Amino acid sequence: MSGRKLLCAAIGALLAGSVAASADTIKVGIIGPFSGPFALQGKNFQAGVEAYMALNGKSVKGHDIEVIYRDLPAANPQQSRALAQELVVKDKVQYLGGVYFTPDAMAITPLLTQANTPLVIFNAATSAIMTQSPLVVRTSFTTAQTTTPLGKIAVERGIKKVITAVSDYGPGIDAEVAFKKAFEAAGGQVVESVRMPLNTNDFSPIMQRVRDSKADAVFAFLPSGPTTLGFVKAYNETGLKQAGIKFLAPGDLTQESDLPALGDGALGLLTTFHYAVSHDSPENKKFVEAAAKAVGGIDQLSFPAVGAFDGMHVIYKMIEATDGKQDAQKAVNAVKGLAWTSPRGPVSIDSETRHITENIYLREVAKGADGKTYNKEIQTFPNQKDPGLPTP
Numbered sequence: 001m002s003g004r005k006l007l008c009a010a011i012g013a014l015l016a017g018s019v020a021a022s023a024d025t026i027k028v029g030i031i032g033p034f035s036g037p038f039a040l041q042g043k044n045f046q047a048g049v050e051a052y053m054a055l056n057g058k059s060v061k062g063h064d065i066e067v068i069y070r071d072l073p074a075a076n077p078q079q080s081r082a083l084a085q086e087l088v089v090k091d092k093v094q095y096l097g098g099v100y101f102t103p104d105a106m107a108i109t110p111l112l113t114q115a116n117t118p119l120v121i122f123n124a125a126t127s128a129i130m131t132q133s134p135l136v137v138r139t140s141f142t143t144a145q146t147t148t149p150l151g152k153i154a155v156e157r158g159i160k161k162v163i164t165a166v167s168d169y170g171p172g173i174d175a176e177v178a179f180k181k182a183f184e185a186a187g188g189q190v191v192e193s194v195r196m197p198l199n200t201n202d203f204s205p206i207m208q209r210v211r212d213s214k215a216d217a218v219f220a221f222l223p224s225g226p227t228t229l230g231f232v233k234a235y236n237e238t239g240l241k242q243a244g245i246k247f248l249a250p251g252d253l254t255q256e257s258d259l260p261a262l263g264d265g266a267l268g269l270l271t272t273f274h275y276a277v278s279h280d281s282p283e284n285k286k287f288v289e290a291a292a293k294a295v296g297g298i299d300q301l302s303f304p305a306v307g308a309f310d311g312m313h314v315i316y317k318m319i320e321a322t323d324g325k326q327d328a329q330k331a332v333n334a335v336k337g338l339a340w341t342s343p344r345g346p347v348s349i350d351s352e353t354r355h356i357t358e359n360i361y362l363r364e365v366a367k368g369a370d371g372k373t374y375n376k377e378i379q380t381f382p383n384q385k386d387p388g389l390p391t392p
């Protein structure tokens with residue numbers, strides 16, 4: 001072999017070694033809101049990750065797993081892209097995960113192919129994210145998926161006219177479109193549709209529009225956090241409830257961590273969602289115990305923790321399939337069709353969309369024997385896929 005060929009072979013071996021180390025550490029970069037108004041949602045990401053690692057170990061096939069958290073307090077696509085880039089280039093993560101808000105997920109997807117890195121979304125819930133890159137897998141829900149069963153439920157409960165009020169961005173528009181489609185297919189009528197800027201926090205003008213619309217019910221979506229608490233409080237406190245105007249929403253609006261602040265005013269609120277902390281199964285019992293410990297008490301526990309818990313399950317399966325080598329497409333292919341029992345119930349990753357198929361439950365806020373309010377599951381819509389809406 002000539003000197004030049006020898007050198008090439010040596011560089012090749014070195015490069016191969018750097019991507020196929022055996023007793024190595026695999027880094028996973030998690031982006032989420034760990035500070036600011038949505039910090040509890042990020043804390044729930046972390047609780048889900050920690051619960052998974054506490055119950056399943058901190059290594060896969062001899063590869064140690066190291067999780068690196070990066071804080072993205074609010075929807076900010078530029079910052080999201082910069083954080084993802086930094087995690088890949090500087091921190092050398094092999095997997096990206098987390099991401100609470102849709103615009104932040106949209107900003108990361110164009111990087112994935114060049115970075116040879118899969119992104120496992122723990123929350124961001126707009127249908128079209130999945131079409132942006134073949135290297136995205138999602139373990140949360142879409143607002144179209146959680147909302148669709150509600151259209152028929154509303155009609156069955158005698159609701160004929162609805163006004164919709166949603167945050168004016170991806171998951172809000174998807175929720176509005178999916179609700180209207182399902183509700184009108186079942187014979188209902190959407191009489192008015194309001195889209196609220198994402199930073200709205202004074203909801204009294206919206207409540208006035210709801211009242212003026214003469215609708216039987218308001219259907220609403222806002223991203224879970226201080227915004228949803230403010231909206232539901234406004235509904236409870238401006239007399240709409242007393243006036244008999246019903247409330248319909250996906251479960252983002254009654255997340256368990258908001259229920260103490262809503263008090264008895266929340267009783268009877270109807271929502272559809274993929275996960276309730278009260279879900280009755282052995283898997284959920286184990287999860288709640290571990291995740292409540294990680295988040296600092298069961299009253300702080302909410303749905304982003306289950307998206308993160310199952311997201312880590314998917315990442316562990318990817319690491320197992322690639323034996324620690326960085327091969328994003330092989331990792332993603334390995335989880336297509338993967339099925340398991342999540343704390344939320346039976347789930348699987350759809351091989352075509354790479355989005356999670358799951359049960360959607362109708363829930364009602366009820367009071368438990370301990371005097372605390374909770375989301376009580378009262379009906380199950382099994383194996384719901386994402387309806388797959390186009391880019392809003």
Ligand code: PHB
Nearest residue numbers: 101102124125223224252
């Ligand atoms: C999103 O931005 O996709 C999002 C955020 C919070 C939610 C649901 C969806 O509760």
